[in-house]
Amino acid sequence: MRVCIRNVGKTYRARGRELGALEDISLDVAENEFLTILGPSGCGKSTLLLLIGRLEPPSGGTIDFEGERHSGGPLTTMVWQKYALFPWRTVLQNVAFGREVRGMAKKPRLEHARGLIDAVGLKGFEDSYPHELSGGMQQRVALARALANDPEVLLMDEPLAALDAQTRAVMQIELLRIWDQYRKTVVYVTHSIEEAVLLGDRIVVMSARPGRIREIIPVMLPRPRTLDMIVTQEFHAIADHAWTAIKSEVIAYA
Amino acid sequence: MRNLLRAAWANLFPILTVLLLWELVVRIGWINAFFLPPASVVLAKFAEMTGSGELFASFRITAWRMTLGFAIGASAALVLGLAIGLSRPLLAFFSPLVAATYPLPKIALISIFLVIFGIGDPPIVAAVAISTFYPILISTLTGLKSVDPMLLKAAEDLGANRYQVTVKVLLPGALPVIMSGMKMGAAVALIVVVAVEMYIGQSGAGHVLAWATEFFKIDLLYANVIAIGLFGIVLFKLVDFIERLLVPWANRD
Incomplete structure (x- = not known):
């Protein structure tokens, strides 16, 4: 199924002050797409996943699931950063x-x-x-x-962030192998540029809080992806592009 | 087998050493045998009491009072703890009551129980029950609060309804902390049953202690103290075993 996100915003109320987490997010996730969301820490990218997963209501805007249902399962299921087993x-x-x-x-x-x-x-x-x-x-x-x-859509919240670098590299390829087998629509949140390029069909780059979509970068690398691709020119070009988009945001936040 | 023997010896060696030293210091006369009879005399008394069935008779009574009191106190604490912990209005109502009555040493209620229940088993059982009730109640409340909210979210995300989240996540998540409350309750139950038997009992291990003290049966006194110690060891091993059975996932050294 497709996910249609229209003008979605989210504000939290903390000690009487309004805190904007997300602002005016409009985005379509295509059927069977592997979409990665890249952004600096605290940009609200995990919040966006919670909204798509209907674990929290948006403060404004709509999130709709369109198209035919394939599975007997729920619309979304989350894979959490800290596993939550x-x-x-x-x-x-x-x-x-x-x-x-x-x-x-x-x-x-x-x-x-x-x-x-x-x-x-x-x-x-x-x-x-x-x-x-x-x-x-x-x-x-x-x-x-x-x-x-x-589920129709698999939501993944920095699932490999807690792993060491080598395990992480192995798991990225494993993840792609398993995804290839089950072909789910995936929304994958990460703060690693390399991971976003290696896994995604498109990269949504987000700005610092309140999170907005800064740019959407298509990843024209062939599948199946391999770790060897990381050293290719094409990979570097996309990673550079993403870095340019995110650089000012990271500096603004840090 | 060899390792097993070595482990047994590692435990036995210090105990035997202390017993030997005990025997020596009394025989030499450094300690008056009236206050501390030699180890051999105490152990002989212990063996005699075991052989005659005297020891078994008094501990059977004590164990029964303790078990009954623990069962009553623990089930009341569990039922109330779960009810309070799962309902905001009940929590709001009971929190001040628990906070106000918790610091009271429950042993102070023994005279009231005596007035209410008269002499015999009931006041002793009641004292054990009220003493085990609090640690288990508190640990049940703490246990429910200690469950990682992320696990509740994950269960909800996987499709669990509120009832399923409670039964399949909240309760098993709270169980390790509840079990440690049970352990504390068992320890308190042993202390209280012996203390109350000393005070108002007409039978049981605590009563034997009080009687031996009153009539200067010093060897009986020491033999009985050792017996209570052994009883405690068996009790805690049993509780450990039950914990392993109920909480097999918990990390252990």
């Missing part, structure tokens, strides 16, 4: 959570969860608890849990 549930029980609360019978939902655990490369860890896994593995579980929910 349930520590008392095993990997299998975590992944099956969405279908469990939507009343699916135990056997098929566990069967389905096993398939996704396999797909994210965690076969053999079904009965482990989250605290027994590394950060990268925990984020794989969180990804499998979101995919098991079979």
